[in-house]
Amino acid sequence: MSQMDDFFEAGLNLRRDMWGPGGAEKAIESATDFTAPMQDIVTRYCFGEVWNRAPLDRKMRSLLTLAIVTTLGKPTQFKLHVKGAIANGATTEEIREVLLHTMVYAGVPAAVDSFAGAVEVFKELGIEA
Amino acid sequence: MSQMDDFFEAGLNLRRDMWGPGGAEKAIESATDFTAPMQDIVTRYCFGEVWNRAPLDRKMRSLLTLAIVTTLGKPTQFKLHVKGAIANGATTEEIREVLLHTMVYAGVPAAVDSFAGAVEVFKELGIEA
Amino acid sequence: MSQMDDFFEAGLNLRRDMWGPGGAEKAIESATDFTAPMQDIVTRYCFGEVWNRAPLDRKMRSLLTLAIVTTLGKPTQFKLHVKGAIANGATTEEIREVLLHTMVYAGVPAAVDSFAGAVEVFKELGIEA
Amino acid sequence: MSQMDDFFEAGLNLRRDMWGPGGAEKAIESATDFTAPMQDIVTRYCFGEVWNRAPLDRKMRSLLTLAIVTTLGKPTQFKLHVKGAIANGATTEEIREVLLHTMVYAGVPAAVDSFAGAVEVFKELGIEA
Amino acid sequence: MSQMDDFFEAGLNLRRDMWGPGGAEKAIESATDFTAPMQDIVTRYCFGEVWNRAPLDRKMRSLLTLAIVTTLGKPTQFKLHVKGAIANGATTEEIREVLLHTMVYAGVPAAVDSFAGAVEVFKELGIEA
């Protein structure tokens, strides 16, 4: 198997661990000509290659991702990555602190939007917070 | 001493640990009527209150800050926080991975600018990387 | 009462004046362990300390806030602050001009989104514009 | 007829070609005191003056617009401009490549949001992709 | 004289009042084929048409502009508009408060950069602050 196939497999495994089959092979199988190259590149490059590099572990990368997508203002991606962060072992206290920290640097509205998004996800997952 | 004074002291201590007296009491003493309220609020609220909250430690908050200011595109603040991250125990490998991770989510130009900024700081500090 | 308590009270009063009890004490009472530190910091630092500084009055700060959150692209916060701006005495003409001015500097899409958000709020409040 | 009237007419014609009468004269007729100056300036300056300048043609300007509003993170404007791009002759392959290209420079979340938006528009228009 | 010529004249006058002949007719006379259409559109649309609309006065528009360009992170434009704000009657206290307000919403790094830029301009203009 080539290294590109390895990265694809590693990315698929990470996606499955973070979001189940619905966010992994099923997302890729249901891709169309329009979305398939994006799914392929994101799986290989983002989840397969970058996310698996040492020395940062999955939980650390999840917390970084929450800070970055809060700064960017991407509520859909943020909520997805709250689920992924929980799957990667992050606690609600850690997520809260990431958002308070981001509030200092990216401003109140970015953080307030993400607090609301996290609360939605916690409810959906039945997590007390 | 009031809690506001406590936060100010804690913030000043953190600033001194991260950047020496030049980034702490000297910055505050040289503040003018124009800059003093900003120095005061940033010291109390940002460095005194938020940075010292559990359970995220200083190194973790430094790495989050590097990701956020890279996403925001603030090269001066980025270089300052590379120094602070080193003082807080971050390695060049960890900083590199934070930037590669941010590259995925915030794009190539944001990351390339921060790689260049980090290289400048490493040279200035005499760090091999 | 400490200065921090004073800032909290001042912030709560401003929130009540801008959005009624639902956006003030009720929001704070219903906060959870996850959201309470954010509500506390925002009330003290943002609404209690910064918003009450001379020489800019509340209406002026509302109009600045509308320009900033339009530039940031935060539609939920924008609509909230349209209500706050009306409570602080801003006219629909002033809000319109803030958005036309922001259009020049932050671009057409940012302004068009905020025009749509403001129209929604005016309808909800029964304001002709 | 003055040059300003010419620009307005040219802008109205472009809006009609891209979105039909609903996005052109009807949008302008239904404007209120609050929205009319914005509609007028956008029609004259944006669609009448800038969009019609040589040597970039309409399809090229549509593809540029898709890249820019993806970078800005404006999903409502993005979907509107996918329709406009199709009306201006862009293919789904070209739109896909604009989004993959933007993904490199503006990051994965910006591109993923726009892929989802484009898929919605293609379904609405009955386009296979 | 057509309305477009009127807007151009009004814009040129505003530019001259804010930055002297160097930021007005001289900038336009020295424009090349590459920059002339930009100078023309900015003078007519931005400074001639939008800046002169009631009921916001020049000082108010200057303060809004400082908040917006701080949020956008445009240090060169920011420093230019600090000069323009002073010419339009803004005080250093008002500029300070605009920046503290923007710090809440757009984050600490955006505000810190603008504080530094404003201090540079005040020195250049010989203003104590």
Next chain:
Amino acid sequence: MSQMDDFFEAGLNLRRDMWGPGGAEKAIESATDFTAPMQDIVTRYCFGEVWNRAPLDRKMRSLLTLAIVTTLGKPTQFKLHVKGAIANGATTEEIREVLLHTMVYAGVPAAVDSFAGAVEVFKELGIEA
């Protein structure tokens, strides 16, 4: 040779065509442990894989890149890509129109900064514009 090697070679070739050996093999040879993974990923993924996809040609991708980095506000990357765009066959008229188009959507300051950056590059390259 594996597909990953192919992408690397293709990326290196594109970098050489756009910026000469200094922006291609020399940049990669001088990479350190800190910068090498970034140089490798950017060469393979960005320049090797995405830039070479049909049906958008190199000039089209250069113009898109100029619009995106203007919107992001990355002056160093912008100037680099003006050189690349010229190498890929873009004219100064096309670059001017990309910037005027971006001005509408991303605002005046973003465009003005890029006009200034382009003028610098044209001078450096001895191009009349």
